[in-house]
Amino acid sequence: MKLYSNTRSRSNTILPLLKELGIVDQVEIIEIPYEKMHEAEYLNINPMGKVxxxxxxxxxxxxxxxxxxxxxxxxxEKGFAPALNDPKRGEYLKWLFFCHGPLTEYMDMKSVKVTAEQMEAQKTGLSFGNEQLLLDFIKIGLSRANPYLLGEKITAADLYLAYWLVYAMSFKIIPYLDEFKPFIQGIQQRESVKDVHWFQAV
Known part of the structure; x- marks a missing residue:
């Protein structure tokens, strides 16, 4: 397998996953500079020009x-995702796509300086609704974590949510709420992120 990546991109979240799955040696990491992402060679692979x-x-x-x-x-077989017939599979997918959908949409809105008032006016058309609904969704989910989103066993959904929460908190997009701390601190103890400075810095 080949993973096209850039050290200053969301590609960073894939590297801890490779470690957790124990497949680092099965993936060739290809660093691609931003200026080459929109050249024909890479666009033939990914027409979006993204990593x-x-x-x-x-x-x-x-x-x-x-x-x-x-x-x-x-x-x-690595046990980092519920099996297709596992009742917890739906909850697992919910968190993966919540992060990729509503949470990322909110963060993008904040990064391009869309005001809270503008978001509130359009909340029925936004996947996250408004900031309070987004934060409440996360807080309720983490209040049920034991200690992970699906119970006693970590999954990729935990790693993915933690990545985006730490990223958002690092850039002051969302606050580091007390309700987040046990979950974040638990993920910070994982060997896969021990050497990720910015993840440990919050």
Whole structure:
């Protein structure tokens, strides 16, 4: 497999996943500078001109949440995703796509300086509604964590949510609420992120 990446991009979240799955040696990491992402050679692989992008034989997987889902299913024996017939599978997918959808949409809105008033006026058309609804969704989910989102066993959904929460808190997009701390601190103890400075810095 080949993973097209850039150290200053959301590709960073894939690397801890590779460690958790124990497949670092099975993936060739190809660093691609931003200026080359929109050249023909890379656009032939990913017409969006974005990273991360995973190539596994004839399969080209371009969205971060899709890469998470693809790899954890490909290596389902590693136990980092519920099996297809596991009742917890739906909850697992919910968190993966909440992060890729409503949470990312909110963060993008904040990064381009859309005001809270503008978001409130459009909340019925936004996947996250408004900031309070978004934060309440996360707080309720984490209040039920024991200690992970699906119970006693960590999944890729925990790693993915923690990544986006820490990223958002690092840039002051969302506050580091007390309700987040047990979950974040637990993920920070994982060997896969021990050497990720910015993840440990919050």
């Amino acid at each position: 991360p992008c995973l190539v596994d034989g004839d399969s080209v997987v371009t969205e971060t949440a899709a890469i998470f889902a693809y790899l954890t299913d490909k290596y389902i």
